[in-house]
Amino acid sequence: MADVRDMYTAHVMLRREFRLLPGLVRGVPPGDIKRAKIVATHAEKICLVLHLHHEGEDLVLWPLLLERGGEQTSAIVPTMEEQHHGIETALRDVTELLAAWKESARGGELLAASCETLSARLQEHMAMEEERILPLVEEHVTAAEWAQLGEHGLNGTPKQDLPLVLGMVMYEGDPLVLKEILSKAPLAARLVMPFVGPRVYARHARRVYGTPTPPRVGDGHIEPGPGLTSA
Structure with missing residues (x-):
């Protein structure tokens, strides 16, 4: 199930x-x-x-x-x-x-x-x-x-945005769950995405939030401070 x-x-x-x-x-x-x-x-x-x-x-x-x-x-x-x-x-x-x-x-x-x-x-x-x-x-x-739900999301996401979206999920995702998600991907994606996804999101977050490590839900701090809104 x-x-x-x-x-x-x-x-x-x-x-x-x-x-x-x-x-x-x-x-x-x-x-x-x-x-x-x-x-x-x-x-x-x-x-x-x-x-x-x-x-x-x-x-x-x-x-x-x-x-x-x-x-x-x-x-x-x-x-x-x-x-x-x-x-x-x-x-x-x-x-x-x-x-x-x-x-x-x-x-x-x-x-x-x-x-x-x-x-x-x-x-x-x-x-x-x-x-x-x-x-x-x-x-x-x-x-x-x-699995059809995930496939629907993947099929509708522009291909160039897939590493970013995965990086967003990986930022706070459970490593075991992420490994299971990637196990269904092609071999190249399984090998490359664990390294590429976080880097792509870090670059994106630096542009958007002013830091590669924006506040995490898991930390209990999710409201951006002044330094995160001016970059």
């Missing part, structure tokens, strides 16, 4: 990046288009990761659970779907505001507030998913079916 540890690992990355995003936006001086483009490009990448993550659940996971889980799943899956709709609405708001802010570096507070709304909805959803859904997945979903 499904090994859901990779979902916890993905959630840690999403918690970190979306909790830090409002502070990044607020740290851009009005009119600093160069800095706004750096932060906006980062935001666009993580927004795509989130969209693909939830789209895979909508297409693969919810139908399987509703088909097999009886009253247990029929009681919770509609709530998950409703939360997805709320998150997708917030995601569209952020994406639309990003487009204008990226070119003008104006209206940052409105964008930051929208990022906070998105993050709050996402945190609530992931906590409920971990508590209520993942135990049902372990009971009703096979490993092969579960």
Whole structure:
């Protein structure tokens, strides 16, 4: 049956990046288009990761659970779907505001507030998913079916961004879980990605956060300080 540890690992990355995003936006001086483009490009990448993550659940996971889980799943899956709709609405708001802010570096507070709304909805959803859904997945979903979620995300991610996305996950990921994830990849990726992913994310984080080691969820410190919003 499904090994859901990779979902916890993905959630840690999403918690970190979306909790830090409002502070990044607020740290851009009005009119600093160069800095706004750096932060906006980062935001666009993580927004795509989130969209693909939830789209895979909508297409693969919810139908399987509703088909097999009886009253247990029929009681919770509609709530998950409703939360997805709320998150997708917030995601569209952020994406639309990003487009204008990226070119003008104006209206940052409105964008930051929208990022906070998105993050709050996402945190609530992931906590409920971990508590209520993942135990049902372990009971009703096979490993092969579960793998379709990851494949959906990989297929929708631009190839040039795959090392960065993996590096984001590896930053706080359990090494044993990451090894299991990579075990399904082609041999070249299994050999190269453990070295390339962290380096790509470190370079990206230095540009975005001003440090290759931004605050970690696991440290309990996820709000960026002034030095992380001015690079």
